[in-house]
Amino acid sequence: MPYIEFQKVSKRYITGDVELLALDEADFFIEKGELAVIVGQSGAGKTTLLNILGGMDRPTDGSVFLDGRDVSKLSNKELALYRRNEIGFVFQFYNLIPNLTAYENVEMAAELVRDPMDCDKLMADVGLEGRKQNFPSQLSGGEQQRTAIARAIAKRPKLLLCDEPTGALDYQTGKSVLKLFQSLSVDKGITVVIITHNSAITAMADRVITLKSGSVSSNIINPNPVSVDLIEW
Amino acid sequence: MRSAFVKTVFRSIKNSFGRFIAIFAIIALGVGFFAGLKATRPSFLQTAQSFFERYRLNDFRLLSTIGIDDEDIEYLSQIDGVSNVEGEYNKAVLVSRIDRAGEIEYEYPYVVDLHSLTSGVNELSLVAGRLPSAPNEIVLDEYVCSSDWIGDTIEISQDDEDDSSEGMAVTQFTVVGLVRSPEYINFKRGTTDVGGGQISFFAYVPREAFDMDYYTQALIYYGTNFEIYSEEYVDYMSSQQEIVENRLEEAVNTRFNDFILESQEEIDDGWNEYNESVQEALDELYDARATLDDSRLQLLDAQAQIDNATQALSEADDHIAAAYEEVNSNFALLETQEQELVEAGAQLSQAYVDIETNRQEATSNLDSLTQNAQDLNDQIEYLTSLLPEGQTTSVEIETANAQLVVVNDGITQANEAISQIDAAQAALDIQNAEYLEGLEEVRIARVQLEEARTQLDINRTTWQNSMNELQISINDYNEGYQEFVDGEQEYFDGVAEFGSSSAEAKRELVNAQMELDKVEEPSVFVLGRDMNQGYVSFENDSSIVDGVATVFPLFFFMIAALVCSTTMQRMVSDERTQIGIMRALGYSEFAIIMKYVTYSGLAAILGGTLGYLGGIRLFPYVIWEVYGMMYGFSGIVFQSDVWVLIVSMLVALTCSVLVTIFTAKAEMACTPADLIRPKAPLPGKRILLERIAIIWRKMKFFQKVSARNIFRFKKRMFMMIVGIAGCTSLVITGFGISDSIKNIVDTQYDRVLKYDLTITFEDSISKSGVIKSITDLDEEYNVEENHVLARREDVTHTGNDLIRDVELIASSDPNVSSIFGLMVDGNSVEWPSFGTVAISSKLADKNNIKAGDSIVFSYGDNGQTVEVQVAYVFDNYIFHYAIMSEETYADLFDEEYKPNTALISIESDNIIDTEYAKLLSDITDVKSWSATSSMRDTFQATMNQLNLVVILIIGCAAALAFIVLFNLDNINISERIREIATLKVLGFSRNETNSYVFRENSILVLLSFVVGIPLGIALHAFVMAQIDMDTVSFVVQILPISYVYSLVTVIVFTIIVELIMHRKIDKIDMAESLKSIE
Incomplete structure (x- = not known):
């Protein structure tokens, strides 16, 4: 059984008389340790998919498995624990707690789990050794995103979910962030799922899943993922 | 565009209804509190004013030391502006209540202030039954008497020390109704010197029930439109008081002067009469004396005559008496002679009888002897014849011869005796002749004596007549003398009486004069309403809440401003992007601000209106109910000054619109380009506490976060502290009032x-x-x-x-x-x-x-x-x-x-x-x-009414707490929605998320307590000083347990609001919140 598996996952939103089918029997899987990129146009159902995978939402139909566990039927409380223990999120807009320093933001996540990573080391790993005591407002976008990544992995999650992680960053910074993901995947063996509309990024992925109108149109293994340095967009 | 504008506004309201409600509610609360408290006094005054106008409370009560009569009333009613003048009889009396069965309900007499009914002034408000229509009907004080008195009899005490029934034409009344009088608006009924001193209740009866020469007082009603207690009223009345006083003085003085003149005349007449009668009396006395003296002389003459006559008669009496004595002694002598003669005659008669007797004895003795001798001779012859022949004699003849010899001797003796008797008879005859002679002599002497006696009797009769005449004279004299003595006594009495009566008359006249000289000019008293205890206390008591009315609302408005400010700021920041777009599209700054101004203004106006309308009713009503014990004279009339509405609205609009303008302006300072971009969250900052490494290091991670957050939003912190501290202080005040009043009884x-x-x-x-x-x-x-x-x-x-x-x-x-x-x-x-x-x-x-x-x-x-x-x-x-x-x-x-x-x-x-x-x-x-128990009950009831105020205050505090906490939490959550979503995404459990958010609240609540407790103590002291009652002294205290109650109350409010907010947090959609910023 694959590490992550979506089995005919559908998500329907009903607003008034309008029914929106955000996911239509989406079927895919991702193996452990892979760096997967899910691409699709706006409205293809990327975010819905991420929400469901991240335990922020439940599918209307179908099942979602992470490491052999059906996530789609969990209660709110179980979902909270699921998010806490198994998922690390990285968002487009970083979502750092503005009132906490970079280090504290990481520390806060670390406090949540029994066996967190060492925060200082983590900060060093993401290249923010000297910025630990700065508040988010004192950090650049890249630095903020690095902090967010450090925060996400401090909990040793089974899965690192990234939603347009470079969307708010300039080219160079974006690249350095992507590099960080690649190194986390390659060096630490963390399963990373990046959701983006930027298909250029697919080149660095182990697996590329393409979404179209709520369905998975392709799930391709990239036999030769390239280094981020080589990607241009 | 207009309609688009209106639509936007309404959509905003719809989308952020909680926010709109927050502004609406805090403005409603603030305005309600302000307008309510401010309306309390005007409402009370209006209530009293309406009552006084309806029942025409006298503006003046007029008294004079010599009473008031109808002419005075007439004269007074000519004063300009006066609507009614009425004379009233008034008297404190002792009465007892007798129920329909004739049982005395309460044997200790009630002290009743009895008034005569008046019309046009001090009219009565009928509560039950009807007004009196006959002189023997009475209406009673509704405050004291209940409706079961109706039909009972009220009897005025007849012979008490206080002369209750004096001046009354009727003393038994039937209760026909219960009334309120504008004269008595509070519970005090006053004091008197009748009975126990405390007036139990008042009563009104028709004028005819009284029987007095003068009215006790006159009541004047002007019917001005001036507000009671107002300066205009006071000024007008003080100018009128002088006029009324002069009028009354004039009227009374005229009457008084007439009276003095009349009295002086009377006294002068008295003197004349006195002098005349004294002269008359003296003349009479002189005459009487002269007559008496004459009588005296006459009496002396009569006395002398009587003495002489008495003397003469006395001598005559002696003479007559002596003559009688002589005659009588002669009679006695004659008597003796006669007696002797009679005795001699008797002896003679006896002697004759004796001689006869002797003669007869002698004769019969001779006869018998002769017979004897015959017999013997016959016997001898017979015997001799018989003698045997021989015999010449026999013994028997011899014996007979012997006897014949003796008998013959006897015959001889008898003859001798007869001769002696004859001799004695001759002697007697001589004596008899002598006796007859003596008798003749005596007879003659008697005749002579009888004649003398007759003469004497005549003399005596004459004397007796004289004597009788004298006696008559003496009686006459005695009578005359008695008359004289009586006359003299009469005279002396007359003199004495004259002396005393004239002195008395004189004294009376002098006294009268002195009294008259002493009679003081009559005093008049014109008493305004300010001498009516109820009227005066009502002004004081109705002002009590006014003091509180400034402090509380200030506080509420401050919070209202803060609430509006934070809310609107939040709203503007929420719609930042939209504003940016509108600006970019070319909307003017004014047009955009107008939207928010309209939004908050609408909330404020609606809230203000509701608050105003509710407040001006709720507060006066509740407080009036509390006052009901003291002033239950009428239902509350709601009244509020227009300026209260204006001020309320101005403040409400200031709190909302002005604050909105400032807030929006500040946001608007950015360029549209900046606005379109999301506003950077408030940067994190190190706080002072972090510099104190010892403490900071010891703090747990989330404590640090909370500590930093608290100081991150200073305005909210301030608002929170002010709000919760205010709420705490209100609750403490509420419980404190309860503590201060509950135990005093x-x-x-x-x-x-x-x-x-x-x-x-x-x-x-x-x-x-x-x-x-x-x-x-x-x-x-x-x-x-x-x-x-x-x-x-x-x-x-x-x-x-x-x-x-x-x-x-x-x-x-x-x-x-x-x-x-x-x-x-x-x-x-x-x-x-x-x-x-x-x-x-x-x-x-x-x-x-x-x-x-x-x-x-x-x-x-x-x-x-x-x-x-x-x-x-x-x-x-x-x-x-x-x-x-x-x-x-x-x-x-x-x-x-x-x-x-x-x-x-x-x-x-x-x-x-x-x-x-x-x-x-x-x-x-x-x-x-x-009984102390009844007093205790009365006061306990009043104190219990005050608990209403406590409940009102705690209710307001609760409302305040809810609004503040709700609003703050609401803002806090929506402002930090991304932060919260992040936490949730990071896997914070529900409790962890909630406590992350509310830990700050808890800390702020605790901080608020630090501020709120001293504030509460001060506020409590202030409120207690304001609700000060004249006869009750409160123990200004807050019991320790009350602090606990207060804090627990506030904590409960906080928890309730948090529980509501938990749901809001639960509803936060992580994905939506984190996705991007619109």
């Missing part, structure tokens, strides 16, 4: 005045009589009690602001401390020493009198005063008391101390106080009695 009657009954006896009952009846009663009913005898007097103290009734109690009963708990600052103190008085705390505080100062009391009808030094001020909570020893009393009032009251504390529970009082009054003359 118990403390007063359990610890200060420990007696159950105050029984005042008639003055006629002696001290020992009182003690005896009490001990008798105790024995009979097996009652254990503790009593103290005291002298109780109602006195007054004229303070700076008010005249206060003070109950003076004088006693030196050794038992007294068991019934009076005199304490200073909670420590028991001794009974005040000689020459000093102890006064109750409120009396002292109100007049700023301290121990060592002196205090003046007025007493009696003429306002006599005494001044005495204050020994100390004792703790007391209800009414005013002055306590002194018997000796002090006697010295001060300069009269012998005599107790008139027994203060009784019943220890055993086999009898209740009222029963005891009734039983006691059955066996002795009780003037009045009162």
Whole structure:
């Protein structure tokens, strides 16, 4: 059984008389340790998919498995624990707690789990050794995103979910962030799922899943993922 | 565009309804509080005003020392502006109530202030039944009497010391209705010198029920439109007072002068009459004297004549008497002679009888002897014849011859005797002749004597006649003399009477003159409404809330401004992007701001309107209900000044619109380009606490976060602290008011005045009589009690602001401390020493009198005063008391101390106080009695009413807390929605998320307590000072448990709001919140 598996996952939103089918029997899987990129146009159902995978939402139909566990039927409380223990999120807009320093933001996540990573080391790993005591407002976008990544992995999650992680960053910074993901995947063996509309990024992925109108149109293994340095967009 | 604008506004409201409601509610609360409290006094005044106008409370009450008559009334009614003038009879009387079955309901007479009905002034508000239509019908005080009095009989006491029935034409009335009178708007009915002194209730009867020469008073009603208590009214009335006073003086003086002239004339006439009658009397007396003197002389003459006649007659009497004596002695002599003659005659007759007898004896003796001799001769012859022849003689013849010889001798002797008798007869005949001669002599002498006697009888008769005549003269004289004596006595009496009566008449005249000279010019009194106790106290009491009305709302408005500010700021930031777009599209800054101004303005106007309309009713209503005990004269009339509405709205709009403009302006300072981009969250900052490494390091991670967050949003912190501190202080004030009032009744009657009954006896009952009846009663009913005898007097103290009734109690009963708990600052103190008085705390505080100062009391009808030094001020909570020893009393009032009251504390529970009082009054003359329990109940009821205020305050506090907390939490959550979503995404559990958010709240609530508790203490003190009552002194205190209650209450409010907010947090959609910023 694959590490992550979506089995005919559908998500329907009903607003008034309008029914929106955000996911239509989406079927895919991702193996452990892979760096997967899910691409699709706006409205293809990327975010819905991420929400469901991240335990922020439940599918209307179908099942979602992470490491052999059906996530789609969990209660709110179980979902909270699921998010806490198994998922690390990285968002487009970083979502750092503005009132906490970079280090504290990481520390806060670390406090949540029994066996967190060492925060200082983590900060060093993401290249923010000297910025630990700065508040988010004192950090650049890249630095903020690095902090967010450090925060996400401090909990040793089974899965690192990234939603347009470079969307708010300039080219160079974006690249350095992507590099960080690649190194986390390659060096630490963390399963990373990046959701983006930027298909250029697919080149660095182990697996590329393409979404179209709520369905998975392709799930391709990239036999030769390239280094981020080589990607241009 | 307009419609688009309106649509946007309404959509905003719809989308952020909670926010809109927050502004609406805080404005409603603030305005409600402000307008409500501000409307309380105007409503009260309007209530009173309407009542006074409807029932035409007199503007002036006129009194004169010589009464008022119809002419005076007529003269007074000519004053310009006067609407009505009415004369009124008024008298305090003792009455008893007799129910329909004829049973006396209450045998101790009520003291009733009896008025005659008036029309056009002081009209009555009928509460039940109907108004009197006949002179024997009465309407009673609704405040005291209940409707079951209707139909009962009220009887005026007939022969009491106070002459209750004097001046009354009717003394028995049927109760036909219950009324309120504008003259009595509070519960006080005043005092009088009749009966027990305290007026029980008032009553009105038709004018015809009175029988008095003059009206007791006149009542004037102007019917001005001036507001009561207003300066205009006071000014107008003080100018009118002079006019009325002059008028009244004129009218009364005219009447008085006429009276003086008439009286002087009368006195002068009296003198003339006096002089005339004195002269007349003297003349009469002189005549009488002259007549008497004449009579006296005549009487002396008569006396002399009588004396002479008496003398003459007396001599004549002697003569006659002597003559009678002679005649009588001659008669006696004659009598003796005659007697002798008669005796001699008798002897003669006897002698004749004897001789005859002797002759017959001798003759018969001779005859018998002769016979004998014959017989013997015959015998001898016979015998001789018989003799045998031989014999010549025989013995028998011989014997017979012998016998014949003796018989012959006898014959011889008999013849001799006869001759002797004849001789004696001859002698007798001589004697007889002599005797007859003597008889003849005597007869002649008798005739002569008889003649003499007849003459004497004639003389005697003549004398007797003279004597009778003399007697008549003497009687006449005596009568004359008696007449004279009587006449003289009469004369002397006359003189004496003349002396005394003329002196009396003279004295009377002199006195009359003196009296007349002494008659003072009549005084007149014109008393305005300011002399009506109820009217005056009402002004004071109705102002109580006004003081509170400034502080509370200020506070609420401040919070309202903060609420609006934060809310609108939040709203503007929320719609930042939209604003940016609109600006970019070319909307003017003004147009955009207008949206928010409209939004908040609408909330404020709606809230303000609702708050105003609700507040001006709710607050006056609740407070009026509280006042109902004291002033239940009418239902509340709601009234509010327009300026209150204007100020409310201005403040409301300031709090909303102005704040909105400033907030929006600040946001608007950015360029549209900046606006379109999301606003950077408030940057994190290090706080001061972090510099204190020792503490900071010891703090847990989330504590650090909270600490930093608290200081991150300073405005919210400030608002939170102000709001919650305010709420805390309100709740503390509420509980504190309750603490300050709830125990005073118990403390007063359990610890200060420990007696159950105050029984005042008639003055006629002696001290020992009182003690005896009490001990008798105790024995009979097996009652254990503790009593103290005291002298109780109602006195007054004229303070700076008010005249206060003070109950003076004088006693030196050794038992007294068991019934009076005199304490200073909670420590028991001794009974005040000689020459000093102890006064109750409120009396002292109100007049700023301290121990060592002196205090003046007025007493009696003429306002006599005494001044005495204050020994100390004792703790007391209800009414005013002055306590002194018997000796002090006697010295001060300069009269012998005599107790008139027994203060009784019943220890055993086999009898209740009222029963005891009734039983006691059955066996002795009780003037009045009162049970502490009823007073206690009355006050307890008032205090319970005050609890309404407490509930009102706590309710407001709750509303405040809800609004503040709800709003803050709401803003807090929506402002930090991304942060919260992030936490949720990071896997924070529900509780962790909630506590992350609300930990700050908890800390702020605790911080608010630090501010709120002292604020509450201050506010409580302030409120207590404002609701100060004249006769009640509150114990300004907040019990420790009340702080606990207050804090728990606020914490409960906080928790309730948090629980509501938890749901909001639960609803936060992580994905949506985190996705991007629109």
